[in-house]
Amino acid sequence: MMDTVIQHDAPGRDMPVSGLAGLLLRKLRAKCANLPTAFDLVLPNGSANRLGNGTRTFSLILRSNRAIRAFISLDEARVAEAFFAGDLDIEGDMLSALQMRTVLTDHQPLLAVKRFFQPLLAGGQVLLNKRVISTHYDRDASFFLSFLDSQVPLYTHGVFAHDDESLADASLRKFAYCFERCRLKPGDHMLEVGPGWGAWFKYASQRGVKCTGLSISRASIDYLEGVAKQEGYDWELIFADLLEYTTDQRYDAIVMMGVIEHLPQYRQVLAKFESLLKPGGRLYLDGSSVPRRTDLSSVIIKHIYPGNHTLLVLHDLLEAMTHTPLQVEEIFDDRHSYFLTFRAWARNWERHRDFIVERFGEGDYRRFLIYLWGFTYTMRVAGSGAYRMVFHKPHLSGE
Numbered sequence: 001m002m003d004t005v006i007q008h009d010a011p012g013r014d015m016p017v018s019g020l021a022g023l024l025l026r027k028l029r030a031k032c033a034n035l036p037t038a039f040d041l042v043l044p045n046g047s048a049n050r051l052g053n054g055t056r057t058f059s060l061i062l063r064s065n066r067a068i069r070a071f072i073s074l075d076e077a078r079v080a081e082a083f084f085a086g087d088l089d090i091e092g093d094m095l096s097a098l099q100m101r102t103v104l105t106d107h108q109p110l111l112a113v114k115r116f117f118q119p120l121l122a123g124g125q126v127l128l129n130k131r132v133i134s135t136h137y138d139r140d141a142s143f144f145l146s147f148l149d150s151q152v153p154l155y156t157h158g159v160f161a162h163d164d165e166s167l168a169d170a171s172l173r174k175f176a177y178c179f180e181r182c183r184l185k186p187g188d189h190m191l192e193v194g195p196g197w198g199a200w201f202k203y204a205s206q207r208g209v210k211c212t213g214l215s216i217s218r219a220s221i222d223y224l225e226g227v228a229k230q231e232g233y234d235w236e237l238i239f240a241d242l243l244e245y246t247t248d249q250r251y252d253a254i255v256m257m258g259v260i261e262h263l264p265q266y267r268q269v270l271a272k273f274e275s276l277l278k279p280g281g282r283l284y285l286d287g288s289s290v291p292r293r294t295d296l297s298s299v300i301i302k303h304i305y306p307g308n309h310t311l312l313v314l315h316d317l318l319e320a321m322t323h324t325p326l327q328v329e330e331i332f333d334d335r336h337s338y339f340l341t342f343r344a345w346a347r348n349w350e351r352h353r354d355f356i357v358e359r360f361g362e363g364d365y366r367r368f369l370i371y372l373w374g375f376t377y378t379m380r381v382a383g384s385g386a387y388r389m390v391f392h393k394p395h396l397s398g399e
Contacts, residue, residue, distance in 0.1 A: 020072065021045075021068060023072060024041075024068050024072050025049055027071075028041065028051055031074070031103040033053075035053060035100075036052075036053060037052055037055070037057045037058075037096045037099060038051065038053055038054050038055060038056040039058045039060060039092075039096070040058075040059040041059075041060050042062065044064060044065065044067075044068070056092075058091060058097040059091045059092055060089075060090060060100075061088065061090070062088055063087050063088065063089065066085070067087040067088040070082040074103065075105060075106070076101060076104040076105065076106040076297065076298070076299060077299050077302065080299045083370060084303070084370070086366070094346070094369075094373040094376075095373065095380070098377040106297055106299075136305060137219060138217055138219040139360075141197060141219065141223045142355075142359065144197065145197065147352070147368070148197065148345065149167040151168040152167070152168045152172060153197040153198070153199050154200070154257065154258075155196050155197070156286055156287070156288075156341075157170075157286070157334055157338035157340075157341040157342075157386055158170025158172075158174050158337060159173045159334065159388070160341075161173065163340060167340075167341060171199065174286075174388070178200070179203070181282065181284065181329070181390045182253035182284055182390070183252075183253070184204065184253055185208070186207065187208060187209075187210075188210070188253065190204055190209050190210065190212070190251060190255060191212045191214065191251040191253075191254045191255070191276060192214070192255045192257075193213075193242050193254065193256040194217075194258070194259035194262075195213035195215060195220065196257075196258075198223075198227050201224070202233070205234075205235070210234070210236075211235050212237075213238065214238050214240055214242055214245055215239065216239065216240070216241050218239065221239050224237055242263065243269070243272065245276075247276070250276060250277065250278040251277060251278065251281060252278055252281050252282075253281055253282045253283070253284065256284070256285050257285075258287055258288075260285055260286075260287040260317075261287050261288060261309055262305075266320035269320075270320050270321055271323070273326070274324045277393040278393070279393055279394070279396060280392065280394070281393050282390055282391070283391040283393070284389075285389050286334070286386070286387060286388035286389070287312040287386065287387065288379075288385070288386050289313065289314055289386055289387055290385070293316070295311070296310065296311060299370065299374070300371070304367070304368075311384060314331075314387055325393060325394060326391045326392070327392055328389065328390075328391055329391060330390055331388070332387065332389070334388055335379055335386050337386065338375075338379045338384075338385075339376060339380050342372055342375045342376040342379055345372050346369070346373045346376050349365075350369070356368075
């Protein structure tokens with residue numbers, strides 16, 4: 001094989017492939033000097049080099065020169081893509097390994113700018129929504145059920161009373177909170193936006209609430225229709241985008257769990273909710289959050305949530321609310337609960353590795369492993385957050 005050259009730090013000098021490992025070690029020794037954990041960097045020739053500080057908690061195993069080049073770039077997306085391709089392996093504690101993000105960079109301004117022009121490029125937000133939701137969600141249900149709780153398949157966070165609680169119990173606690181705070185009772189009619197795999201639908205139906213679900217994931221609609229037929233639920237399932245959904249029906253409550261991240265047009269969304277609620281009706285929302293709309297890693301944009309998916313920006317949502325009659329009842333900071341939720345999902349995903357690789361391939365297993373552990377890490381270090389909140393539509397005079 002011919003030697004490939006890259007630019008060395010010193011101006012005017014080229015470094016052949018045989019010297020890439022030395023360059024990498026010098027870079028990482030300097031960058032990892034203050035890393036609070038130690039790790040072994042295993043090079044393609046099998047040699048191991050201890051870097052960082054303290055007790056070793058993981059190993060980075062570089063299997064090719066492509067992996068070496070990815071790390072030399074110190075670009076987070078290139079390193080992640082080396083892992084997806086199998087050029088890099090991680091052994092040991094994943095949360096410790098993700099501390100390497102502190103020595104990497106994620107500066108891709110063109111990608112960030114392009115993301116916010118996606119609706120224009122796609123012919124509008126509704127068309128973009130259909131395309132990107134299909135990309136993420138329209139898979140066989142067993143893919144998501146490989147990490148969601150088997151008893152309560154909820155694709156957003158539970159509400160934990162303590163760190164050792166089961167994910168099922170934490171999810172049911174959230175449902176109980178939602179049911180109570182939305183003041184639901186037998187005979188009420190509830191709309192859920194994004195009903196997923198039916199966990200909340202089942203909870204509400206078993207308590208006498210009529211359930212209507214709105215989704216643009218055909219896989220989700222088909223799955224729920226099968227559950228309803230098999231288990232005898234009278235669910236109304238509508239394949240439509242919230243932004244273009246029209247009906248004369250007014251609901252006692254609207255519930256949207258973990259979907260606001262796909263709907264960054266807060267004024268339009270809240271105005272739609274206000275129009276669909278009865279006077280006195282309640283709106284429940286929750287979702288993962290960031291301080292600014294631009295705070296989303298390029299790995300997530302490119303490989304998990306394409307389009308203009310944006311984590312919840314709370315102050316923007318509340319500002320948009322001021323343009324509607326809706327009023328806030330309460331808001332909770334659930335970041336720690338989402339950390340525990342993502343950790344449970346990541347562990348479930350690892351337990352089902354053999355099934356996932358056989359059914360969906362090694363690449364998808366690795367991609368979602370980084371997604372799940374990555375958000376576990378950002379929730380732990382407050383790089384991301386989470387909120388749940390309840391709004392109500394007040395009675396106007398004469399209503």
